[in-house]
Amino acid sequence: xxxxxxxxxxxxxxxxxxxxxxxxxxxxxxxxxxxxxxxxxxxxxxxxxxxxxxxxxxxxxxxxxxxxxxxxxxxxxxxxxxxxxxxxxxxxxxxxxxxxxxxxxxxxxxxxxxxxxxxxxxxxxxxxxxxxxxxxxxxxxxxxxxxxxxxxxxxxxxxxxxxxxxxxxxxxxxxxxxxxxxxxxxxxxxxxxxxxxxxxxxxxxxxxxxxxxxxxxxxxxxxxxxxxxxxxxxxxxxxxxxxxxxxxxxxxxxxxxxxxxxxxxxxxxxxxxxxxxxxxxxxxxxxxxxxxxxxxxxxxxxxxxxxxxxxxxxxxxx
Numbered sequence: 452x453x454x455x456x457x458x459x460x461x462x463x464x465x466x467x468x469x470x471x472x473x474x475x476x477x478x479x480x481x482x483x484x485x486x487x488x489x490x491x492x493x494x495x496x497x498x499x500x501x502x503x504x505x506x507x508x509x510x511x512x513x514x515x516x517x518x519x520x521x522x523x524x525x526x527x528x529x530x531x532x533x534x535x536x537x538x539x540x541x542x543x544x545x546x547x548x549x550x551x552x553x554x555x556x557x558x559x560x561x562x563x564x565x566x567x568x569x570x571x572x573x574x575x576x577x578x579x580x581x582x583x584x585x586x587x588x589x590x591x592x593x594x595x596x597x598x599x600x601x602x603x604x605x606x607x608x609x610x611x612x613x614x615x616x617x618x619x620x621x622x623x624x625x626x627x628x629x630x631x632x633x634x635x636x637x638x639x640x641x642x643x644x645x646x647x648x649x650x651x652x653x654x655x656x657x658x659x660x661x662x663x664x665x666x667x668x669x670x671x672x673x674x675x676x677x678x679x680x681x682x683x684x685x686x687x688x689x690x691x692x693x694x695x696x697x698x699x700x701x702x703x704x705x706x707x708x709x710x711x712x713x714x715x716x717x718x719x720x721x722x723x724x725x726x727x728x729x730x731x732x733x734x735x736x737x738x739x740x741x742x743x744x745x746x747x748x749x750x751x752x753x754x755x756x757x758x759x760x761x762x763x764x765x766x767x768x769x
Contacts, residue, residue, distance in 0.1 A: 452488075454487045454488060454489060454490045455488065455489050455490070455521065455625065456489075456490050456492070456519040456520050457474075457477055457489050457491050457492075457520065457521045457523065458493075458494055458517070458519040458546075459473075459474060459491070459493050459494065459523045459525060460494050460495065460523070460524045460525065460543075460562075461493060461494070461495055461501055461511060461525045461527060462495065462501070462525065462526070462528060462529045462530060463502055463527060463528050463529065464502070464503070464504045464527050464529075464531075465501070465504060465509075465526060465527035465528075466504050466525075466526060466527075466557065466610065467504070467505055467507060468611050468614070469525040469556045469557045469559070469610060469611065469614055470493075470525040470556065470614070472611070472612060472615040472618070473614040473615055473617060473618035474491055474618075475638060476618035476619055476634055476638060477489040477618060477622070479634045479637045479638055480622050480626070480634050482637065483630065483633045483634055484626075488625070488626065492512060493509060493510070493511045493512065494511055495511040495512075495513070495514070496513070496538065496539050496542075497513065498511055498512055498513025499511065499513070504528075514539070514542045516545070519546065520550060521550060521551060521552050521553070522543075522546045522550050522553045522554070523553075523554045523555075523556060524543065524554065524555045524559035524563060525556050525557065525614075526556060526557030526558035526559050526577070526610060530558040530559055530560075530561040530562050531558045531561065531580065533561055533565070533583075533587055535561070535562055535565035535566075539562065540562075540566045543562055543563065543566040544566045544567070547563075547568055550604075551604065552605070552606060552621070553568065553606070554605070554606035554607065554608070554617060554621070555574070555576070555606070555607045556607075556608050556610065556613070556614040556617065557576060557577045557580075557608070557609065557610030557613075557614070558577065558580055558610070559607075560574050560575070560576040560584060560607045561576070561587070561588075563605065563607065564587070564588040564591050565588075569588065569590075569605065569607075570588075570590045571590060571591075571592070572591065572592060572603065572605055573594055573600055573602045574592065574594070574600065574602065574607040575593070575594050575599065575607050575609055576593070576595070576607065576609065576610070577609050577611070578595050578609065578704075580610075581593050581595030581703075581704030581705075582595075582660075582701065582702055582703050582704035584704065585700065585701070586701055595703075595704040595705055598613045598616050598617075599613055599616055601620075606620075606621070615640055619631045619634060619635055619640075622634055661698065663688040664688060664698060664699055664702050664703070667684040667687050667688040667695070667699070667707075668703075668710075670683075671684060671710065671711055671714060672714060675711075675714055675737055675738045676735075676736055676737065676738055677738065678738070679711055679738065681696070681707040681708055681711070684699075684707055684711075695707065712748055712752070713752060715737045715739055715748065716745075716748045716749060716753070719733050719734070719737040719745055719748075719749070720749070720753065720760060722736065722737065723757050723760050723761050723764070724761060724764035725764070730742040730745065730746075730757050733745065733757075742757070745757060
């Protein structure tokens with residue numbers, strides 16, 4: 452099988468781990484397999500030296516008309532501020548049409564969205580930037596608590612170390628689970644954090660921009676054991692249900708119902724992993740009501756049921 456060409460598109464003020472993390476995974480796949488499975492190149496709009504947020508200078512090639520198997524768009528200052536030139540937008544569109552797949556790491560999702568590649572698609576980004584992505588591109592189905600996700604040929608991931616999870620998933624798609632597992636061992640990271648696993652601290656840290664939404668979030672966090680409905684939160688925020696729904700999504704990138712479920716699931720996960728309490732009692736204490744409803748939420752949000760989460764936590768302790 453011929454080597455696959457992987458192009459990383461980077462920007463000034465980039466967080467180095469956003470691209471060196473996934474790049475290292477592809478490089479490790481070459482080393483572990485003792486074959487050149489991937490050929491890796493770094494590109495930027497101007498070419499030449501690009502300064503990272505840490506001050507390190509990275510040598511890049513100027514974007515052109517070359518064709519790649521996979522294009523990975525990293526985050527950086529320009530994407531974070533939504534500054535995508537027309538030339539860059541055209542390049543990304545052309546690259547997507549000619550590549551087998553295209554991915555955005557962290558705020559790289561803003562570049563894909565500016566090119567229209569995320570219209571009507573589910574996508575994620577760093578949780579701090581999710582609300583901004585949703586505001587700037589309302590046609591995107593932003594899912595701010597996922598580590599990574601795939602919709603068709605377009606992949607997106609959260610920031611920093613989540614790019615490694617995305618790269619491991621791409622390697623597994625290309626060459627199977629065994630190689631991905633070997634690469635994870637080489638990098639000393641988890642073999643597989645499911646793409647649907649939460650960016651765990653996202654909703655614990657999430658805060659609305661307005662006092663009303665902050666008040667609703669605070670109420671939800673402290674009343675998870677009770678029946679907390681969206682109508683209740685709207686009342687706490689002193690807004691109509693319609694106004695509340697619209698403001699909540701605009702400020703947090705999440706629907707209120709999704710936020711409540713995520714808060715409950717995160718609270719349940721801590722108890723599942725750190726206590727000996729029964730699943731039924733944990734479900735009641737975190738507002739799910741019953742263990743089956745909690746199980747479905749954990750599967751949807753974390754990619755595994757409570758029993759598996761507890762077993763894994765016990766194994767890591769032993």
